Amino acid sequence: MTAETVAAYIRDRRADVEAALDSILPAPPDCPPPLADAMRYSLSAGGKRLRPILCLASADAVGGRRADAMPAACAIELIHTFSLVHDDLPAMDNDTMRRGRPTLHVVAGEGMAILAGDGLLTEAFALLAREPHVTDPLVVGRKLRVIEVIASAAGAIGMVGGQAIDLASVAPNGTGTTAIIDGAALQVMHAKKTGALIRAAAVAGATMGGGSTTQIDAIDRAFGDFGLAFQIVDDILDVQGDSADLGKTAGKDAAAGKPTYPAFYGLERSRTMAQECLDRAEATLRAASVADARLLGIGRWMVDRSN
């Protein structure tokens, strides 16, 4: 499969995801208009839809039906969007721009931004549980398992926990002191903050697609490595990239006293670490015979942030 074919696959799946996302948010009169507007503002900000595309590709990789994985794909994008909205709040990262537009709390106020995040997170689970008329016990069981995977990845032992470590790790007033004192602690933070939801996206797709335990485990581990590479490259770009590539203000993390891979290991070693993650991820998928070209292509695309 050529790079062009992978790019076309990603483009097609992104179109599928955009179409599905377009109709899933609650709307007036059931949902109060200011809240509906706030949720839609953030969800439609035009990210790459990396996580939902990965979820669909993972269902494809195990020979399942993509349609079965679409609710999980959308739910994960809702949760990712919730995390961005809350991360950007003044009490957190205090970001005023995101994907080239003012952040939600800037346009809708802090209270409405908190509520919109809460609404996006909750809606994800409503979406995952919907269609309880599905009576095939196999499918119902998979849905329940996917809800647990996603809730664990998103919550206090996963993404929210990673954000809590991040919150405590920022050097106050540029003093240079931080709660994260070495690369291992940094890796734990990122495994939770970024890695957990990426892995959940891959696992949810493979689970809904009916993958075997061996396949699901391999996909889980591989995207743990792809996710780590993704984060290392994010840190590298923060040091050297420009804001357009990154989708946020370059140099912000370093300026805020946040720990980064280049700060601990230097740029060159960080680049090598990212490559080692990629190699390990591919080997894991090949060993379990789920080295589907589309799935591999998406893993590489995640990390190649110049596209």
Add this chain to the structure above:
Amino acid sequence: MTAETVAAYIRDRRADVEAALDSILPAPPDCPPPLADAMRYSLSAGGKRLRPILCLASADAVGGRRADAMPAACAIELIHTFSLVHDDLPAMDNDTMRRGRPTLHVVAGEGMAILAGDGLLTEAFALLAREPHVTDPLVVGRKLRVIEVIASAAGAIGMVGGQAIDLASVAPNGTGTTAIIDGAALQVMHAKKTGALIRAAAVAGATMGGGSTTQIDAIDRAFGDFGLAFQIVDDILDVQGDSADLGKTAGKDAAAGKPTYPAFYGLERSRTMAQECLDRAEATLRAASVADARLLGIGRWMVDRSN
């Protein structure tokens, strides 16, 4: 069944709930210690546990097993606690005291309070989906239905939506203008903000207990009325009660320019409305033959805030 028997039932179920809640939060090392502490601080603040007790009583009322309803009971208390933590934030109600103790953002900081709320909300769904090894398709189907009921009640068309209306309804700077202009709009706000989760607690218990559609519908409608009475009485107490009964600062809502039932209808008419809700709720339960004495007792206890 005497009032004493109902009181004993409530006491026993509260003990069951406290025991169950005590062990369900994620703990270190999986969960970062400051986040674990923050979640526990709020969950252990010692509310009445009204919603989980109602959930268990509802399972009892339809002749089901209380143990089957316990995860839903605990999940709903987690969601209720999340809502209090976020409601108290400076960007929302800006409350500094709750249940006689400083609110979470006062003791842990605003960022950690936002994350603790996010963690409590997410953990609720992890809890609801856990034990995917349950293979009885009937039970698995009920669990999925309960997740959808609870997510819808908690989210943008339910509780979070009600909070968004509330946020927009506060008269700015005591100008006396508010987005809520009549009693009907006030009722919509409360039906979402308070009523939805109370109804979900009752419905979840009856569903996990294996109740019939007729029973579940009646319990749903009855606790819509009980919940409305609960809110009207809350507003009355805000005007005339003392802070100890209410568990929060008396007169705060009125002082903040929030719309209340007494403000729209006067105290006397508000009292009559609360009584009408109680009568209607009891009639609904009787008509569906689910007027279980414990369930009725809990409905009355909810509204009798002097206990």
